[in-house]
Amino acid sequence: MSREMLKDRVAIITGAGQGLGRTVAAEFAGEGCAVAIVDINPQTLGGVETELKEKGHTVMGYPLDITDHKAYGEAIDDVAKKWGHIDILVNNAAISLYGTILDDSLEHWRRQMSVNLEAVYMGTKMVVPYMVQQKFGRIINIASIQGFLSSGQCGAYNAAKGGMINFTKSLAVELAPYNIAVNAVAPGFMRTPMALINGVQESEMPDFQTWYVEKRHIPMARTGYPEDISGTVVFLASDYCRYMTGALLVVDGGLSSTF
Ligand SMILES: NC(=O)c1ccc[n+]([C@@H]2O[C@H](COP(=O)([O-])OP(=O)(O)OC[C@H]3O[C@@H](n4cnc5c(N)ncnc54)[C@H](O)[C@@H]3O)[C@@H](O)[C@H]2O)c1
Numbered sequence: 001m002s003r004e005m006l007k008d009r010v011a012i013i014t015g016a017g018q019g020l021g022r023t024v025a026a027e028f029a030g031e032g033c034a035v036a037i038v039d040i041n042p043q044t045l046g047g048v049e050t051e052l053k054e055k056g057h058t059v060m061g062y063p064l065d066i067t068d069h070k071a072y073g074e075a076i077d078d079v080a081k082k083w084g085h086i087d088i089l090v091n092n093a094a095i096s097l098y099g100t101i102l103d104d105s106l107e108h109w110r111r112q113m114s115v116n117l118e119a120v121y122m123g124t125k126m127v128v129p130y131m132v133q134q135k136f137g138r139i140i141n142i143a144s145i146q147g148f149l150s151s152g153q154c155g156a157y158n159a160a161k162g163g164m165i166n167f168t169k170s171l172a173v174e175l176a177p178y179n180i181a182v183n184a185v186a187p188g189f190m191r192t193p194m195a196l197i198n199g200v201q202e203s204e205m206p207d208f209q210t211w212y213v214e215k216r217h218i219p220m221a222r223t224g225y226p227e228d229i230s231g232t233v234v235f236l237a238s239d240y241c242r243y244m245t246g247a248l249l250v251v252d253g254g255l256s257s258t259f
Pocket of ligand 1: 014016020021038039040044064067091092093094142144145190192
């Protein structure tokens with residue numbers, strides 16, 4: 001569906017080795033965008049880089065842990081040096097570790113906060129000076145409906161996503177004078193590697209099928225695919241998104257509209 005909506009733009013996408021980040025990278029590249037893809041997993045990232053290069057797209061892979069702020073900062077500076085500007089940042093990489101307040105650990109809390117929130121702060125802080133200089137930027141934060149709802153057992157993840165939603169609004173206010181728009185997307189259940197529980201897709205489990213599909217607690221009666229979300233991210237990065245900042249776009253098949 002390429003319309004070259006992101007022609008000549010440069011984007012950094014974190015967590016692009018698989019799942020939603022991978023699909024966003026492919027769609028951005030297909031829309032004419034040069035993509036700098038970041039992931040902690042060099043194997044999956046290398047696969048995406050090779051695939052996109054073979055299709056003739058402009059892509060550069062940066063295998064690194066975004067909580068390593070020095071390595072992440074060097075990658076950001078390298079993108080600006082190579083391609084001359086950074087127009088779009090998609091803060092997508094995240095981890096989710098299950099546990100209740102009774103059995104979870106401070107170590108889990110800290111790791112989720114450092115990947116899901118602190119690295120978002122640091123990555124944004126390091127990219128924004130380039131956007132301010134060019135008086136243009138689009139920052140898209142991939143949050144979750146768990147940032148404002150909860151199914152329990154992932155307090156740290158939910159707290160980080162809730163923080164991300166409010167951080168989005170704060171940045172939107174601070175950065176509007178520089179023509180930088182900051183928006184967030186909240187996916188519902190998505191069919192990606194993150195949704196594997198003991199090797200089984202959450203959406204294929206009998207309870208999920210009964211409650212969310214047959215009883216239509218997801219009104220659209222299915223889980224979402226990365227392709228159901230990535231178009232929203234393309235829109236937020238494109239010139240069609242001119243007068244929207246600080247918004248949270250919920251893409252969940254209607255799940256958060258039911259009770
Ligand atoms: N899967 C879902 O149901 C769901 C629902 C709502 C929101 N989300 C959000 O969507 C985004 C994408 O999720 P996904 O389902 O594609 O997840 P995923 O686990 O399939 O992919 C996440 C990617 O991030 C990378 N990553 C993790 N920690 C990293 C780090 N420290 N440094 C660099 N890269 C790192 C992983 O290697 C992986 O490639 C996340 O922000 C997630 O919270 C997912």
